[in-house]
Amino acid sequence: MNKTVSIIITLGLIVAVGIIFAGGSKTNNTGEAVQNSEIKDGVQYITILASGRYSPQTSTAKAGIPTKLIVKTNGAYDCSASLVIRDVGFQKILPQTGETEIDIGTKNRGETLQGVCSMGMYSFVINFS
Ligand SMILES: [Cu+2]
Incomplete structure (x- = not known):
């Protein structure tokens, strides 16, 4: 049970970090697309x-x-x-x-x-x- 919870938390963190990195590569710090x-x-x-x-x-x-x-x-x-x-x-x-x-x-x-x-x-x- 504890193992399942920690796996879920770990997966959640990986997804969160992934979203942050993916967002960072596509947009600049003002949130606009950089392709101009x-x-x-x-x-x-x-x-x-x-x-x-x-x-x-x-x-x-x-x-x-x-x-x-x-x-x-x-x-x-x-x-x-x-x-x-x-x-x-x-x-x-x-x-x-x-x-x-x-x-x-x-x-x-x-x-x-x-x-x-x-x-x-x-x-x-x-x-x-
Ligand atoms: Cu001015």
Whole structure:
């Protein structure tokens, strides 16, 4: 009887740990899916949402392919709509709602691209590999 109970508890723990690990691999710490890039006609598009912060905060993209960043806003009234990407000399107030396409060229493996709000409060980073 005691053995059965301990087996059930052990199985329960394994399942719980499994759920935690499976969840961790599919989502970032804000619970959003991390898959935010797609390749269309030889161009890689990475989508970032600006809304109170940038999400996902960390993205991974492919190196060696022409890349465009699409920054989406949806009723952004905060300073995440004031975006600076120094690498490509981008500094603009994004529309409150809409999509802004930013050409970021072709990145090499190991390069990163960082975007930051004009006040430096919020940021996102894209790692190219
Ligand atoms: Cu800010």
